[in-house]
Amino acid sequence: MRFATRTFLWSFIPFAFLLLGSFWAIQKLVEHTVRDGLRSSLRQTHLSIARVRSENELQNSRFLKMLGENATLKAGLKLILAEPKRGDARLTVEDQLREICETLHVDFLLVSDPEGAPLAGVMRFDEQLVAMDIARIRPPQRGLMTAGQRAYQVVSTPIDQGEENIGILSVGELFDFSEFTTPALLAHNGTILKSSIPGIPLEEVASALKGCKEQSECEVRLRGETYISLPLESIYFGEGYVLRSLQSIDSASRPVQAILRNVFLIAGLGALLAAMILSVLCSRSIGKPIKVMVSDLRESEKTGLLPEFHATRSSIQEIRDLRESFNRAGAAIREARKALHRAYVEFVGSLASALDARDRYTAGHSRRVSEFSCAIAHAVNATSEELDEIRIGALLHDIGKIGIADSVLQKPGRLTKEEYTIVQQHPTIGRRILEGVHAFQRYLAIVELHHENWNGTGYPWGLRGDATPLGARIVHIVDAYDAMTSDRPYRRGMSHEDAIRVLQENAGTQFDPEIVPIFEKITNIALERRPAISTSVPELQSIHNLADAVNEAELVPKGLIAKDT
Amino acid sequence: MFLSVVGLSTVRAADVEGMVKIQHKLTKHRVTAPTSSYERGAAVRLASDHADDPLTFERMRVVIYLEGQLASDPLTATMEQKNRMFIPDTLVIPAGSTVSFPNLDPIFHNVFSLSKPKTFDLGNYPKDHTRTITFSKPGIVYVDCHLHPNMAAVIVVTPNQWSAKADAAGRIVLAGVPPGSYTVVAWHRAAGFFRQTIRVAENRANIVSFVIPLEENGAMAVAQR
Numbered sequence: 001m002r003f004a005t006r007t008f009l010w011s012f013i014p015f016a017f018l019l020l021g022s023f024w025a026i027q028k029l030v031e032h033t034v035r036d037g038l039r040s041s042l043r044q045t046h047l048s049i050a051r052v053r054s055e056n057e058l059q060n061s062r063f064l065k066m067l068g069e070n071a072t073l074k075a076g077l078k079l080i081l082a083e084p085k086r087g088d089a090r091l092t093v094e095d096q097l098r099e100i101c102e103t104l105h106v107d108f109l110l111v112s113d114p115e116g117a118p119l120a121g122v123m124r125f126d127e128q129l130v131a132m133d134i135a136r137i138r139p140p141q142r143g144l145m146t147a148g149q150r151a152y153q154v155v156s157t158p159i160d161q162g163e164e165n166i167g168i169l170s171v172g173e174l175f176d177f178s179e180f181t182t183p184a185l186l187a188h189n190g191t192i193l194k195s196s197i198p199g200i201p202l203e204e205v206a207s208a209l210k211g212c213k214e215q216s217e218c219e220v221r222l223r224g225e226t227y228i229s230l231p232l233e234s235i236y237f238g239e240g241y242v243l244r245s246l247q248s249i250d251s252a253s254r255p256v257q258a259i260l261r262n263v264f265l266i267a268g269l270g271a272l273l274a275a276m277i278l279s280v281l282c283s284r285s286i287g288k289p290i291k292v293m294v295s296d297l298r299e300s301e302k303t304g305l306l307p308e309f310h311a312t313r314s315s316i317q318e319i320r321d322l323r324e325s326f327n328r329a330g331a332a333i334r335e336a337r338k339a340l341h342r343a344y345v346e347f348v349g350s351l352a353s354a355l356d357a358r359d360r361y362t363a364g365h366s367r368r369v370s371e372f373s374c375a376i377a378h379a380v381n382a383t384s385e386e387l388d389e390i391r392i393g394a395l396l397h398d399i400g401k402i403g404i405a406d407s408v409l410q411k412p413g414r415l416t417k418e419e420y421t422i423v424q425q426h427p428t429i430g431r432r433i434l435e436g437v438h439a440f441q442r443y444l445a446i447v448e449l450h451h452e453n454w455n456g457t458g459y460p461w462g463l464r465g466d467a468t469p470l471g472a473r474i475v476h477i478v479d480a481y482d483a484m485t486s487d488r489p490y491r492r493g494m495s496h497e498d499a500i501r502v503l504q505e506n507a508g509t510q511f512d513p514e515i516v517p518i519f520e521k522i523t524n525i526a527l528e529r530r531p532a533i534s535t536s537v538p539e540l541q542s543i544h545n546l547a548d549a550v551n552e553a554e555l556v557p558k559g560l561i562a563k564d565t
Numbered sequence: 566m567f568l569s570v571v572g573l574s575t576v577r578a579a580d581v582e583g584m585v586k587i588q589h590k591l592t593k594h595r596v597t598a599p600t601s602s603y604e605r606g607a608a609v610r611l612a613s614d615h616a617d618d619p620l621t622f623e624r625m626r627v628v629i630y631l632e633g634q635l636a637s638d639p640l641t642a643t644m645e646q647k648n649r650m651f652i653p654d655t656l657v658i659p660a661g662s663t664v665s666f667p668n669l670d671p672i673f674h675n676v677f678s679l680s681k682p683k684t685f686d687l688g689n690y691p692k693d694h695t696r697t698i699t700f701s702k703p704g705i706v707y708v709d710c711h712l713h714p715n716m717a718a719v720i721v722v723t724p725n726q727w728s729a730k731a732d733a734a735g736r737i738v739l740a741g742v743p744p745g746s747y748t749v750v751a752w753h754r755a756a757g758f759f760r761q762t763i764r765v766a767e768n769r770a771n772i773v774s775f776v777i778p779l780e781e782n783g784a785m786a787v788a789q790r
Contacts, residue, residue: 075711079673079689088691092672092712095649099715 004287012279016272023268030260034253039217039228042247045182046230060155060171067104068157068169072096077111077159077167080119090134093120098129108152108172110139114165123147124174139170144186144241151175151186151193182245184232189240197246205246215242225250289319297326306330344439352395355402359410361489365482370394372478373471375522376515382470390471393446397475400430400447412489424459427451450475453510465512473512477503477519480511496523578741579765581727581749583773585735587623591755591778623753624735626655627777628721630728631739632748632760637661638726644708644718646674651708651718655754659726660703667695675711682706682722705752719754742771751775 067073076093083089097109101122110121110132118139121132132147139145145154152172159167175186175194185195185205192202192209200222209229212218217230225248232243293309300307308330309323352366373394377387401409404426408419415423431448434440449472452458454465458476468476484499494502500520507516639661645652647669658664668674668690676696677686682704687696689712700706703724710716721728727739739749744765751759756778765771 072712072714075675075689079675079712082689083673086691088672089689092689095672096712 002287003290004283007283007286008279011282012276015275015279019268019271019275023264023271027260027264031253031257034256035228035249038247038249038252042182042228042230042245046232046245049232057155061157064155064157064169064171067100067171068159070100073100073111073169074159074161074166077119078161080111081113081166084119090120094122094131097122101129106171107174108145108154108170110134110137110154110170110172111159112139112156112168112170114158114167116141116168119167121170123152123172125150139172140239143239144175144188145172146188146193182247184243184245187242187244195246209244212244219249220246222248289316293319293322306333348392348395351399355398358401358406361487365486366395366398368482369397369475369478372481372519372522373474375526376474376478376519377471379518379522380470380515386471389442390446390474393443393471394475394478396430396434396440396443397447397450397479398426398430399433400426400428402433403429410489414490424451428460445469446471446475448472450479452476454507454512455509457510474515477511477515481519481523496527578743579767579769579771581737581739581742581747581763581765581771581773583629583737583749583775585624585627585629585731585737585751585775585777587620587627587735587777590619591623591753592626621733623777624731625733626753627731627735627737627775628655628657628723628728628752629731629737629739630657630721630723630750630752631725631742632750633724635725635727637724639663641665643667644720645669646676646710646716649713649716651710651716654718655730656718656720657723657728657730658700658720659723659728661699661701662722663697663699664720665695665697668692673712674716676708677711678706678708680704680706686711721752737773749773751777753777 073096076096080089080093093111097111097120100106101109101124107124108121109123110118112118118132118134118137121134121137122129123132124130137145137147139154139156141156143154145152151174153175154170154172156168156170158165159169183195183197185197186193187206187209190206190210192206195202195205197205205222208220208222208227209218212220212229215231217228220227220229227246227248229244229246232245296309308327352370356363356366370391374387374391377390382390404422408415408422411419427448427450431444434444434447446469448460449463449468452461452463452468452472453476454468454473456462456464458468481499481503484502485493485496487493500523503511503516503519507513637659639659640663642656642658642662642664644656644664644666646666649670656664666676666687669692671692673689673691675687675689678684682702683698683700683706685698687698690696700720700722703722706720706722708718708720727742729737729739731737737751742765744767746762746764749761749763751761753759759775759777761773761775763771763773
């Protein structure tokens, strides 16, 4: 995961959650407030209905008192009380009641005896005033009375003759939902009698309201909507009757919520967008210096160099610190690399010296071979890597002679065939010694193959021509030359000219015919530079000087840089 | 005002004729429905005026009689209770007559009066029952029903046998009045009493005419009820 991505996610996600959470909370709060407002307005409506109704009731009660003093009615009541068995007496009173109903336009009139047993009554039914079946009617003193599908709101008053109560008059009006501005329903002992909510069957309403307490406010779910139901306590309908308003909060608050939702959607998306942009900017400002730093490191990885970073390139303290510490680390590594290189070179040098020191006749042999080989390699435009390979490889080319007995190596006189075979093993031994050390892998070819001949008669493999690497071919020539020009216990060394002649004679058979003339030129130049020692073999620069000339960086395997950084 | 004629039996009788002229409608008859009916918007049958000309209605309820203790011939009359009405609603009888009040409605009715000449209450009685009562004192007797406040009738008990109701045209005839000076009384329930003196003579027209009520400036108006 990229640092910028990580920064973005860490800043944006909590921010987004925070925003969404707070918007959600605000939305809920507003919704709650809207509902509360609705609820209180509903309560207000109820209160005003109750006020109107109580005024009405007061008026009605006065009117009822007057009606109770109706002399005709009293006469009728007395008649019916006097003739309780007679149908025409009831008929007479019903006739009177009908007339009162027409005049006062009430929907329900009933006279009862002082004990409350109905005597005669009429009620409005489809705009007709019909006589009641008094045997089946038991009206409440005050409250709701259902007859057929209709509900009448009934109020009663005593009819007194002087001090004596002679009966009760009940006056009723058809109970009309249209008086209520809010949808309402009328229930009796849990059964819905009437409802002004369109489209929902009464049973469904009843089952939804089952959880509501008789005289308390409650919220119900109906067809996926929330309804608030308030009992209209101000109107008494009698035992078991409850009139409740039932209004959908959802449908009432829907328009407000729709607006809210739009506002919050726009505000929320805007805020999220802003948060996103801020997060992107933030992550970029954090990530950019690091990115620059990383690209610098990449560059140094590609080149294998450990350059100094400009600490001032970044304005951020941490990045500057990082650059500085990287610079310090780089410097330390460079220093270590130099030390390592020195140690290595010293090691190789001392190894070569140790080898040469076994025999005073071969003293300086490895060094000389290395110098000349380098010169040749330089002349044939070898790369610096090849140059390095040749220089070290030439220094080590006779390392295998460590494994060959001094008796053979330092034997004065010609070697027997067996002894020669032993000597011929030294390239293979040398290879075996060095192949265990990783750093010497590059030089194995020179160590193993510096006795292969151009025509394939050499050892140990008998390779032909170009099959032998260039370094090995060069070292072969220089080795032969140095051997010929060196003194031996049993002979004096050849002169330079003789040795060159031998090389020329064997060019194309034993030696690479292209390198021999080059070598000749190089030795001639060296002799010309130092005329004082012209008779002898040319003395070249010391190993150390030459080694120093080699590019330091080239000595260290490339992979090291990448691994260490 | 008591100009009585003596020796009626020896004198030949003559007819008193005349006209009653009604100036305008006198009886208040409700023809509109109660206000609440209109508010409610229900169809109501409006009470209508009498089918006849209103003035004819009024004329037919004018009673003419002679004042004074003259010969009386009691009779038996009937005032029915039918369709929640007294029929007839105006009855003229000489003092001492008996009136029967049969109930022809399927409901109970009650007949009572609180008038001075005769205070009575016949009680409640059902269909096909009747009750009778004798009116011995002359005067105006208003008859009502306890059970039906809209039912009202009037019985005019006259002091003698000369009494009549005007006909539809307003003509009045008191037949066989012995010659002499009399006070002729015209009475209407709403307008009250109207009196005129007349000298009744044989072999000539004895004309009396009433204008009810009096002209606006005729001062006397509805006195002495």
